[in-house]
Amino acid sequence: MDLKFTPEEHAFREEVRHFFRTAVPESIRRKVLEGQHLTRQEIVASQRILNEKGWAVPNWPVEWGGQTWTPVQVYLYQDEMQQAGVPAPLGFNTSMVGPVIAEFGSQAQKQRFLARAANLDDWWCQGFSEPGAGSDLASLRTKAERVGDTWVINGQKTWTTLAQHADWIFVLCRTNPTAKKQEGISFILCDMKTPGIKVRPIETIDGGHEVNEVFFDDVVVPYENLVGQENKGWDCAKFLLGNERTGIARVGTSKARLKRIRELAKLERVGDRPLIEDQKFREKLAAVEIELKALEMTQLRIVADERGRQKGKPNPASSILKLKGSVIQQATTELMLEVAGPYAMPYVASDEGDGRNEPGYGPDYAAGAAPTYFNWRKISIYGGSNEIQRNIVAKAILGF
Amino acid sequence: MDFDFSDDQRLLKDSVDRLIADRYDFEQRKKYANEPDGWSRDMWARYAELGLLGLPFPEAAGGFGGGPVETMTVMEAFGRGLVLEPYFATVTLGGGLLRHAGSERQQAALLPQVAAGELKLAFAHVERQSRYDLQDVGVTATRDGAGWLLNGEKSVVLHGDSADKLLVTARTGGSRRDPGGIGVFLVDATAGGVSRRGYPTQDGLRGAEVSFANARAEDVLGDPGGALPAVQRVADEAIAALCAEAVGGMAAMHALTVDYMKTRKQFGRAIGEFQVLQHRAVDNFVALEQARSMAMYATMMAASDDAAERRQAVSAAKVQIGRSGRHIGQEAVQLHGGIAMTMEYKVGHYFKRMTMIEMLFGDTDQHLAVVAGGGGLF
Numbered sequence: 001m002d003l004k005f006t007p008e009e010h011a012f013r014e015e016v017r018h019f020f021r022t023a024v025p026e027s028i029r030r031k032v033l034e035g036q037h038l039t040r041q042e043i044v045a046s047q048r049i050l051n052e053k054g055w056a057v058p059n060w061p062v063e064w065g066g067q068t069w070t071p072v073q074v075y076l077y078q079d080e081m082q083q084a085g086v087p088a089p090l091g092f093n094t095s096m097v098g099p100v101i102a103e104f105g106s107q108a109q110k111q112r113f114l115a116r117a118a119n120l121d122d123w124w125c126q127g128f129s130e131p132g133a134g135s136d137l138a139s140l141r142t143k144a145e146r147v148g149d150t151w152v153i154n155g156q157k158t159w160t161t162l163a164q165h166a167d168w169i170f171v172l173c174r175t176n177p178t179a180k181k182q183e184g185i186s187f188i189l190c191d192m193k194t195p196g197i198k199v200r201p202i203e204t205i206d207g208g209h210e211v212n213e214v215f216f217d218d219v220v221v222p223y224e225n226l227v228g229q230e231n232k233g234w235d236c237a238k239f240l241l242g243n244e245r246t247g248i249a250r251v252g253t254s255k256a257r258l259k260r261i262r263e264l265a266k267l268e269r270v271g272d273r274p275l276i277e278d279q280k281f282r283e284k285l286a287a288v289e290i291e292l293k294a295l296e297m298t299q300l301r302i303v304a305d306e307r308g309r310q311k312g313k314p315n316p317a318s319s320i321l322k323l324k325g326s327v328i329q330q331a332t333t334e335l336m337l338e339v340a341g342p343y344a345m346p347y348v349a350s351d352e353g354d355g356r357n358e359p360g361y362g363p364d365y366a367a368g369a370a371p372t373y374f375n376w377r378k379i380s381i382y383g384g385s386n387e388i389q390r391n392i393v394a395k396a397i398l399g400f
Numbered sequence: 401m402d403f404d405f406s407d408d409q410r411l412l413k414d415s416v417d418r419l420i421a422d423r424y425d426f427e428q429r430k431k432y433a434n435e436p437d438g439w440s441r442d443m444w445a446r447y448a449e450l451g452l453l454g455l456p457f458p459e460a461a462g463g464f465g466g467g468p469v470e471t472m473t474v475m476e477a478f479g480r481g482l483v484l485e486p487y488f489a490t491v492t493l494g495g496g497l498l499r500h501a502g503s504e505r506q507q508a509a510l511l512p513q514v515a516a517g518e519l520k521l522a523f524a525h526v527e528r529q530s531r532y533d534l535q536d537v538g539v540t541a542t543r544d545g546a547g548w549l550l551n552g553e554k555s556v557v558l559h560g561d562s563a564d565k566l567l568v569t570a571r572t573g574g575s576r577r578d579p580g581g582i583g584v585f586l587v588d589a590t591a592g593g594v595s596r597r598g599y600p601t602q603d604g605l606r607g608a609e610v611s612f613a614n615a616r617a618e619d620v621l622g623d624p625g626g627a628l629p630a631v632q633r634v635a636d637e638a639i640a641a642l643c644a645e646a647v648g649g650m651a652a653m654h655a656l657t658v659d660y661m662k663t664r665k666q667f668g669r670a671i672g673e674f675q676v677l678q679h680r681a682v683d684n685f686v687a688l689e690q691a692r693s694m695a696m697y698a699t700m701m702a703a704s705d706d707a708a709e710r711r712q713a714v715s716a717a718k719v720q721i722g723r724s725g726r727h728i729g730q731e732a733v734q735l736h737g738g739i740a741m742t743m744e745y746k747v748g749h750y751f752k753r754m755t756m757i758e759m760l761f762g763d764t765d766q767h768l769a770v771v772a773g774g775g776g777l778f
């Protein structure tokens with residue numbers, strides 16, 4: 001047992017660190033580290049910088065722009081990216097629809113969509129959840145009927161993240177109403193400009209516009225927009241949901257936030273002493289750091305172990321990454337709120353969209369403390385809630 | 401020992417509960433929030449009519465002579481309704497300062513106007529460096545002839561934007577964190593040298609940054625260098641009131657969550673049928689009842705003249721409220737799933753209000769330190 005990385009791995013870490021911190025604008029990285037919403041342009045610009053370097057989609061097959069990195073390199077890449085505050089490449093493109101098309105799509109679909117997805121020429125969004133189908137995704141009701149060589153789609157999706165920016169949506173539709181729940185679903189791609197698609201914004205509790213409802217009213221798309229086989233969409237969905245593993249813990253993000261909290265707690269004063277010298281506060285900070293160190297070690301164990309494993313047989317410990325990673329991320333937001341103190345109270349309208357940038361009140365970072373705390377409650381809800389994660393671990397790992 | 405309400409208290413409770421049920425549902429609240437002040441002048445007039453704005457004032461000053469129990473009753477209902485009006489700022493804080501620091505003349509001049517709904521007050525005490533320390537005061541008050549001139553800046557003044565008059569802690573002597581040398585000054589909010597930047601707070605209420613540049617005070621309440629004990633007393637009463645408000649909010653949030661669990665169906669059944677979720681709801685219930693008990697404790701101790709004993713009790717309650725509020729708030733959101741993340745649904749608003757209450761007049765850690773530094777609660 002040895003915690004040291006090889007000299008090659010060290011060199012790789014230096015290379016990605018240097019790139020992330022020099023090539024991606026500081027203004028964007030600062031916003032990410034402080035939990036602020038990015039504009040569409042910022043997200044696109046950042047992904048294109050990565051893509052030009054060939055680093056937007058390292059997890060894809062090499063022929064479509066992927067890298068032959070070892071699991072350790074993938075880990076280092078993510079860790080450095082998160083610590084630098086570089087926005088992750090748009091997940092809907094790079095870890096959802098891209099890998100699904102690469103695995104299940106036709107040659108024509110690959111040629112048409114993959115390079116554009118990697119470069120964020122097309123912005124994708126995820127049309128899975130519905131008002132009646134959240135945790136129980138397979139009960140979805142949006143239906144697609146085959147009419148000639150087209151699909152006619154009717155129904156409603158919800159919680160669709162950043163649909164307001166999207167060019168395309170990948171939709172799970174019911175295509176066989178009489179089959180068993182999971183067996184009558186298809187994975188279909190829709191151009192967001194298709195007549196009959198309507199997007200309605202949902203305002204989240206932090207005041208942001210991040211999610212939407214998407215309505216389908218007799219939306220006609222070509223039959224060839226089906227990915228994989230008809231009624232086999234659930235396989236695509238399962239593949240997609242199981243695809244993110246190590247990245248989901250966001251250990252690097254939490255590391256960066258804890259460092260920032262420590263820095264800020266040196267500046268904020270309680271009475272005549274810096275907050276960081278308050279025994280209770282430092283113990284709370286230390287406790288979260290310990291949890292994070294444990295999670296990082298767990299992640300490294302998984303990474304090291306991945307070399308010797310067959311594809312599709314993940315280490316059982318990987319299932320705790322989302323559970324623990326979400327709770328740690330949320331804990332950092334609570335600490336940040338405590339650092340900000342009374343100055344977390346003013347609500348400062350974000351400059352997203354309209355270009356208005358009201359001067360804040362109190363220290364700059366404080367304005368984001370409460371909205372991030374509120375907003376990050378989502379992390380234990382989406383992508384399979386923490387309750388659903390526990391159900392999976394109980395069944396798949398503990399054998400209940 | 402008696403945990404029951406008197407007949408008068410019951411009447412008060414019925415009428416306030418009815419008012420909130422009839423006039424403060426979620427849609428109505430949204431409308432009030434969109435009015436120019438960010439709250440409803442109409443409701444303000446209703447509170448005045450019902451006598452709520454003079455509830456804790458002496459009868460001689462146009463009030464009803466109510467005590468902490470009456471305040472608790474109102475605040476709990478207001479917590480349920482997520483009330484936006486400046487009741488806490490005007491009646492609990494402003495009125496409290498006048499009651500504990502003001503002279504009879506000052507009370508007689510101002511309290512009847514407050515009770516009639518004609519005068520709104522705000523308490524300016526937080527400063528950029530002070531966090532939750534009431535005696536950390538940098539704003540200065542200097543003699544100018546017979547009056548006083550104020551200089552400096554106050555932060556996060558609750559409802560400071562719509563207040564007619566401000567009550568401002570300012571230093572007449574001593575260094576920044578000395579307990580002595582602090583006075584409470586009455587300043588007209590539109591006086592020369594006073595400037596205000598109002599804003600919404602995270603919970604949809606209002607706050608303001610206020611600065612004073614040679615602003616002339618109208619008056620000083622009590623001893624210009626010895627106001628801290630009265631300020632602390634008002635803070636203790638205010639915390640008891642916030643605890644009651646928080647309990648109202650927690651109870652409503654808990655009830656909404658249980659109802660939702662009984663109706664939301666996934667996997668072919670109500671999610672409330674999953675035993676693991678039932679246990680989570682039970683834990684919320686336990687947290688709620690513990691909070692309710694401590695809010696009552698704070699209420700019963702808030703009028704104590706023994707400052708040390710009062711402080712311990714109120715701090716203990718604030719810790720319990722902070723913990724229960726955070727727990728129930730986070731769990732209510734989680735048990736609802738995505739719907740609770742939206743402005744369109746009420747639970748998130750309770751969650752945000754709980755978060756702000758935890759930060760008002762000292763956060764959980766600060767009050768825990770007070771209790772830990774005392775001689776023990778038993």
Ligand SMILES: Cc1cc2nc3c(=O)[nH]c(=O)nc-3n(C[C@H](O)[C@H](O)[C@H](O)COP(=O)(O)OP(=O)(O)OC[C@H]3O[C@@H](n4cnc5c(N)ncnc54)[C@H](O)[C@@H]3O)c2cc1C
Pocket residue numbers: 125126127128129130131133134135136158159160161162211378381382383384385386387388391664666667671674676677734735736737738739741
């Ligand atoms: C900010 C945000 C962004 C999102 N973005 C997208 C997106 O881009 N695309 C998309 O398709 N979806 C998206 N989602 C939807 C997300 O995946 C769902 O919210 C999630 O699946 C939970 O579903 P639900 O909200 O309907 O809650 P429900 O499924 O109704 O769950 C309510 C509660 O019951 C619990 N529960 C449910 N079933 C069980 C069980 N069997 N055992 C124990 N507990 C259970 C849940 O854990 C939760 O606590 C997003 C959600 C949010 C909040």
